[in-house]
Amino acid sequence: MISRYRLGTYSMRVIVYGVLILLLVITIIPIWLLIVNATRSTTEIQQGVSALPSTHLLENFRILESKGINMGRGFANSLFVAVASTVVAVYFGFLTAYGIVIYDFKGRNLFMSFVILLVLIPMQFSIVGFFQYMSRLGLTDNYASLILPLVASAGAVFFAKQYLESVVVRELIDAARIDGASELGIFHRVMMPLAIPGAATLGIFAFVAAWNNFFNAFILISSLEKYTLPMLVQTLRGDVYRTEYGAIYLGLAITVVPIIVMYVFFARYIISGIAMGAMKE
Amino acid sequence: MRTGRLSTTSYGYLFIAPFIIGFLLFGLYPVYNTLALSLTNTTMMTREAHFIGLENFKRLFADDFFMKAVTNSWLIWLLNFIPQIGIALLLSAWFMNIRLKIRAVGMWRTLFFLPNLLMPAAVAALFFSLFSYYGPANQLMVTAGLQSEAIHYLQKIATTRGLLVFIQWWTWFGWTTIIIMAGMTAIPIHLFEAAMVDGASAGQMFTQITLPLLKPILIFVFVTSLVGGMTMFDIPFLLTDGRGSPASSIMTNNILMYLKFSSSKGHIAFASSVGVLVFIMTTVCALGIFYFLRDREGKATAVPETAPASPPGKGRQPA
Numbered sequence: 001m002i003s004r005y006r007l008g009t010y011s012m013r014v015i016v017y018g019v020l021i022l023l024l025v026i027t028i029i030p031i032w033l034l035i036v037n038a039t040r041s042t043t044e045i046q047q048g049v050s051a052l053p054s055t056h057l058l059e060n061f062r063i064l065e066s067k068g069i070n071m072g073r074g075f076a077n078s079l080f081v082a083v084a085s086t087v088v089a090v091y092f093g094f095l096t097a098y099g100i101v102i103y104d105f106k107g108r109n110l111f112m113s114f115v116i117l118l119v120l121i122p123m124q125f126s127i128v129g130f131f132q133y134m135s136r137l138g139l140t141d142n143y144a145s146l147i148l149p150l151v152a153s154a155g156a157v158f159f160a161k162q163y164l165e166s167v168v169v170r171e172l173i174d175a176a177r178i179d180g181a182s183e184l185g186i187f188h189r190v191m192m193p194l195a196i197p198g199a200a201t202l203g204i205f206a207f208v209a210a211w212n213n214f215f216n217a218f219i220l221i222s223s224l225e226k227y228t229l230p231m232l233v234q235t236l237r238g239d240v241y242r243t244e245y246g247a248i249y250l251g252l253a254i255t256v257v258p259i260i261v262m263y264v265f266f267a268r269y270i271i272s273g274i275a276m277g278a279m280k281e
Numbered sequence: 282m283r284t285g286r287l288s289t290t291s292y293g294y295l296f297i298a299p300f301i302i303g304f305l306l307f308g309l310y311p312v313y314n315t316l317a318l319s320l321t322n323t324t325m326m327t328r329e330a331h332f333i334g335l336e337n338f339k340r341l342f343a344d345d346f347f348m349k350a351v352t353n354s355w356l357i358w359l360l361n362f363i364p365q366i367g368i369a370l371l372l373s374a375w376f377m378n379i380r381l382k383i384r385a386v387g388m389w390r391t392l393f394f395l396p397n398l399l400m401p402a403a404v405a406a407l408f409f410s411l412f413s414y415y416g417p418a419n420q421l422m423v424t425a426g427l428q429s430e431a432i433h434y435l436q437k438i439a440t441t442r443g444l445l446v447f448i449q450w451w452t453w454f455g456w457t458t459i460i461i462m463a464g465m466t467a468i469p470i471h472l473f474e475a476a477m478v479d480g481a482s483a484g485q486m487f488t489q490i491t492l493p494l495l496k497p498i499l500i501f502v503f504v505t506s507l508v509g510g511m512t513m514f515d516i517p518f519l520l521t522d523g524r525g526s527p528a529s530s531i532m533t534n535n536i537l538m539y540l541k542f543s544s545s546k547g548h549i550a551f552a553s554s555v556g557v558l559v560f561i562m563t564t565v566c567a568l569g570i571f572y573f574l575r576d577r578e579g580k581a582t583a584v585p586e587t588a589p590a591s592p593p594g595k596g597r598q599p600a
Contacts, residue, residue: 013383016381020383027455030404031399045417046415092300096296096300099296100297103292120501120505123312125312125559126312127311128538129310129312130307130315131542131549132323151303214401214514214515233403234406234519252403255400267394270398275459275463
C-alpha cells in the first residue's frame with residue numbers, strides 16, 4: 001500500500017518535471033535564439049540554427065549604424081521617458097495612496113473603489129480623443145504627453161496602498177507631528193524612506209511598462225529623432241534591413257537585454273510584487 | 282498654533298488632489314472627447330466638424346471589417362486564454378502540492394515569467410524573423426524531417442493566427458501562474474487538513490475548496506485578460522504588415538482603430554467610434570463576468586479587497 005503510494009508519487013513527479021522542462025525550453029528558446037543570432041553573421045544565420053554564439057557582434061553593430069537608424073539615440077530617448085515616467089508614477093502613486101491610508105476623509109472608500117475600477121478598465125479606448133486633445137494643447141510629438149498622464153496611474157496607487165498598509169507606523173507619524181513636521185514633510189521625510197522597498201518594486205514595474213510602451217508613443221510621437229526603442233524596432237523590419245538578419249537580431253537584442261539583465265537582479269521583487277496584493281488584507 | 286489650520290482629515294483631499302486633477306485632465310476628458318468625436322465627422326484635414334449623431338456607428342456595423350476585427354479579437358483571446366488559465370491552474374496545483382515536493386518552485390516561476398517583461402514590439406519582430414521563410418523555424422523543422430520543405434508561415438491564415446495565439450500564451454502564462462499561486466497561498470491550510478481527515482481526494486479538494494476560494498482572483502485574471510485581449514495591438518500589428526494580414530486574419534479592434542486613425546484622410550471621428558464600441562463591449566462583458574462568478578450566497582464578491590496588484594502602471598495588455 002505504502003510502496004504503491006510512493007510509486008504513484010514518484011511517477012507523477014517524473015511527469016511534472018517533464019512538463020516543466022518542456023515549458024522551460026519553449027519559454028527560453030526564442031529568447032536564446034535572439035541573443036545568439038545577434039552575434040552571428042547573416043551568412044551564418046542563413047546556413048542554419050545554432051545554439052552557440054558567434055563572433056560578429058561588432059560587425060552587426062556597424063551594419064546597424066550604417067543604415068542610418070540611431071539605436072544609441074533611441075536608447076537615450078527610451079531611458080529618459082522611462083525614468084521620468086517611473087519617477088512620476090511612483091511619487092504620485094505613493095502620495096495618493098498615503099492620503100487614502102492615513103487620513104479618514106469622506107468618500108475615501110468610494111475613491112478607492114473608483115481607483116480599482118480604473119485599474120481594471122484602462123483608458124486605452126480613448127486614445128484617439130487623447131491624441132486630438134494633446135494636439136490642441138500642442139503636446140503631440142512631446143514626451144509630456146507620455147509622462148503627464150501617469151500622475152493618475154491607478155495601478156500605481158493600488159500597489160502603493162497595498163504596500164503602505166503593511167508598513168505604516170502610525171506612532172511614527174504622530175511623533176513627527178508632535179515635533180512640528182508638516183503633513184507633506186511627514187510624507188517626504190518619514191513615510192517615503194520607510195516605503196523605499198515598495199517604491200523600488202513599483203518603480204521596476206513602471207520602468208518596464210514605460211520602456212516597452214509602443215502604442216501610445218507610436219500615436220503621439222512623430223519625429224524620427226524622438227523615436228523610442230519600440231518605434232525603432234518597428235522600422236527594423238523595413239526594406240533597408242531585409243537581408244541583414246544579424247543586424248535585425250542585434251537591434252532587437254539591444255531593446256530586450258537590458259530588461260533581462262535587470263530581471264536577473266530584481267526577479268525576487270518583481271515576483272513578490274505581483275503576488276503581493278493577492279493576499280487578503 | 283496657526284489659525285485657519287486645516288484639520289488633519291481634510292489633508293486627505295490635498296494628498297489625493299493631484300491624482301484627481303491628473304485624472305480629470307488626462308483620463309476623463311479624453312474619454313469625453315472620444316465620445317464627442319465619435320458623434321461628428323471630424324477628420325485631420327478639416328477644421329470644422331459637424332454633429333452627425335450615430336452615423337459613424339451605423340457605418341461601422343455595416344462594415345465587414347469591424348465585425349471581422351471583433352471576431353478576431355475574441356477568437357485570439359479565447360484560444361490563448363483557455364490554455365493560459367489551464368496551464369496556470371495546473372502548474373499552481375503542482376507547485377503547491379505538499380506530496381509532490383517540486384524543487385526550486387521559485388526558479389521555475391521566475392523563468393516562466395520572463396517573456397512577460399520583454400518589449401512586445403521586439404517580441405513581434407523576433408517571431409516575424411524566426412518564422413520567416415528562411416528563418417530558424419523552417420530550418421529546424423526541415424532538418425528534423427517534420428516538414429518536407431519550408432513554409433510561408435506568415436502568409437497562411439491558420440499558422441499566422443496560431444502563432445499569434447502562441448505568442449500571447451507564451452507572454453502571459455507565467456504571470457497568471459504567479460497570480461493564481463498567490464491566491465492559493467492565501468487559502469487557510471486547515472481547510473485542506475479538515476478535508477483530508479474527512480477522506481477527500483485531491484480532485485475533490487481542488488474543486489470543492491481551491492476553486493471556490495480562488496473566485497475573486499479568477500475574476501481578476503478573467504477581467505484584466507479580457508480587457509487586454511480586446512485592446513491587443515503591438516504584437517498582431519507588428520507580426521505581419523501592420524494591417525492584420527494575411528486576409529485580415531489577425532486584424533484586431535485596436536488595429537482597425539489605428540487604420541481608421543492613420544488613413545489618408547485621418548478620419549479620427551470614425552476611429553473614435555471604434556474605441557467607443559469596443560469599450561462598451563468590453564465593459565458589458567467584464568460586468569457579465571462579475572455577475573456570473575459572484576458569490577451565490579447573496580454576498581457580493583469582494584473583488585476590491587482581494588484583487589491582486591496588477592503590474593502597476595502597466596495597464597495590463599494580456600490576452
